[in-house]
Amino acid sequence: MKEYYMNLPLTKDKLKDLEIGDIVYLTGYLYTARDAAHKRIENFLLEGKQPPVDFQDISIFYAGPCPTKPGRTMGSIAPTTSMRMDNFVEMTFELGMSAMIGKGDRSEYVAELCKKYSGVYLLSIGGASALISEQVKTCDVVAFEDLGTESIKKLYVENLRVIVGIDTKGQVFQDQEIAKYRKSAV
Numbered sequence: 001m002k003e004y005y006m007n008l009p010l011t012k013d014k015l016k017d018l019e020i021g022d023i024v025y026l027t028g029y030l031y032t033a034r035d036a037a038h039k040r041i042e043n044f045l046l047e048g049k050q051p052p053v054d055f056q057d058i059s060i061f062y063a064g065p066c067p068t069k070p071g072r073t074m075g076s077i078a079p080t081t082s083m084r085m086d087n088f089v090e091m092t093f094e095l096g097m098s099a100m101i102g103k104g105d106r107s108e109y110v111a112e113l114c115k116k117y118s119g120v121y122l123l124s125i126g127g128a129s130a131l132i133s134e135q136v137k138t139c140d141v142v143a144f145e146d147l148g149t150e151s152i153k154k155l156y157v158e159n160l161r162v163i164v165g166i167d168t169k170g171q172v173f174q175d176q177e178i179a180k181y182r183k184s185a186v
Helices: 034-048 082-095 108-117 130-133 147-149 173-185
Strands: 005-008 023-032 059-061 099-102 120-123 136-143 152-166
Touching: 034 082, 034 147, 082 099, 082 108, 108 120, 108 152, 130 136, 130 152, 152 173
Parallel strands: 005 023, 023 059, 059 099, 099 120
Antiparallel strands: 023 152, 120 152, 136 152
16 A cells, blocks of 8 residues: 555546555545535436536535534535435536545445546545534535535635545455455455
């Protein structure tokens, strides 16, 4: 496992050397989007409309920040269960997305989509919402404000720590780690 400090946006060229288990510290702009926002984007496309944000080399953080308290950049923020967005992964890759950030396992086909589109799935730490919010320096709603916490937000983050969960080769971190424990249990 290696450590990388990377500036966003994450281009395909930046992602090709990452391997599962690598730790990456991200600095730059990324976007939040959850279930409701993904569904609206899908509906926009079905209606022949353009999505409200440019997806080229975008990193999407599957998160819905809590309301901001006075004197803070934003409220607590942590990844949501990523599997709920699995049906939208190919759509967002086709639009140009390069990375997804969330928590938990993904459907088996997501690894194949990462390989096909040279994208990655990055794991964030669930339950560390206050810590993660300290790494967010700006937060602006850019689309679907009526969705509240599920609106699309543009965040500027500094050294957001993530782990490569699925790499561009389609390797899955959880599969590798589970296999280690199965071998030692025999």
